[in-house]
Amino acid sequence: MGGMKLDLEAMLADLRALVEIESPSTDLAAVGRVMDVVEGWARELGARARALPGGTRQFSFGVEEGGAERPVLVLMHADTVWPHSTLEKMPFRVEGDRVYGPGTYDMKAGIVGTFYALRALRNQAAQGGWPRGGVQVLLTPDEEIGSLSSREAIEAAARGARAVLVVEPPVADSHALKVGRKGVGDFRLTFHGVASHAGNKPEEGASAITEAARAVLAVQALAHPELGTTVSVGLIQGGSAVNVVPAECVLDVDVRVSTLAEGERVTAAIHALKPQDGRVRLEVEGGLNRPPFERGPQTERLFAQAQAIARDLGFEVGGEVVGGGSDGNFTAPIAPTLDGLGAPGDGAHAAHEHVRLDRWPDHVRLLTRLLQEV
Ligand SMILES: [Zn+2]
Structure with missing residues (x-):
């Protein structure tokens, strides 16, 4: 042979x-x-x-x-x-x-x-x-x-x-x-805020982009490279016009883990995220698609x-x-x-x-x- x-x-x-x-x-x-x-x-x-x-x-x-x-x-x-x-x-x-x-x-x-x-x-x-x-x-x-x-x-x-x-x-x-x-996870975070005129009535708006920006940093802070865990927000889209407080923002997150325990930790933490502004609602979809x-x-x-x-x-x-x-x-x-x-x-x-x-x-x-x- x-x-x-x-x-x-x-x-x-x-x-x-x-x-x-x-x-x-x-x-x-x-x-x-x-x-x-x-x-x-x-x-x-x-x-x-x-x-x-x-x-x-x-x-x-x-x-x-x-x-x-x-x-x-x-x-x-x-x-x-x-x-x-x-x-x-x-x-x-x-x-x-x-x-x-x-x-x-x-x-x-x-x-x-x-x-x-x-x-x-x-x-x-x-x-x-x-x-x-x-x-x-x-x-x-x-x-x-x-x-x-x-x-x-x-x-x-x-x-x-x-x-x-x-x-x-x-x-x-x-x-x-x-x-x-590594195990692979995909998450989509959708922030639903309140639209308002950015010049006339900004206080009536609740910015989905502001909450998403906080979440980008919070989510990526879940990474633990020594354990093989990486987290990257790869896509972001939001807002409707420059003079409108944005009512919508979507983040797509790529997660990689070397152990199931890490996958469970990151999944739980992402699902537990709460916007600081109570008027913004967060919807989380996705999870670990492939186990490690x-x-x-x-x-x-x-x-x-x-x-x-x-x-x-x-x-x-x-x-x-x-x-x-x-x-x-x-x-x-x-x-x-x-x-x-x-x-x-x-x-x-x-x-x-x-x-x-x-x-x-x-x-x-x-x-x-x-x-x-x-
Ligand atoms: Zn292949």
């Missing part, structure tokens, strides 16, 4: 096919077109394919319903953060050792690499079949917008799995896998196994805890989870998004062996 042959040209052609179908999370039909291509690959390999409620597709390779051995679960998403027509300014293109384009690194190359790993396993099937318990693949439609429609399917699949491998990309510009992720994926002994064991395989294949992988969330956040509390098993590169959600062609095959070989040996 160490010398497993990979046809990089064919991998690139498959990647191009997926990247050139633009699939923003907000367009379920477009995301479905990517899924159709992937389902074709799965069926060619003899998978059982099922469409689950919410738009997720499940592909089963050698999984026995009610079998004694539980399958390995592979998580992947077909959506990207990129709107339609991004390809016009960011076309799929190869430059030296890099392949650029929207969704290459996050995470269409992760999908393609998984199918090359599965093909390699299938080709060995003559000598004993799929890994014990088989491989279950979930392809989801909405990871980039919080996985609201796929979370249930992901958690159910994790409950039946002996390990979860997430083919999100490795840490940017490195060989490092993801052994933990805490670095734990089960993940450590998987990571140690990945490290040993990589070393055997002739390269080193690191392991890092990152701030961004993924669907691995949902599975880590349920089953041993290792993330970052997709294609190495850089520039997720950025104009220079790309995959490193010189490093990609090694990571596909690593995934192949992990699927086989976990």
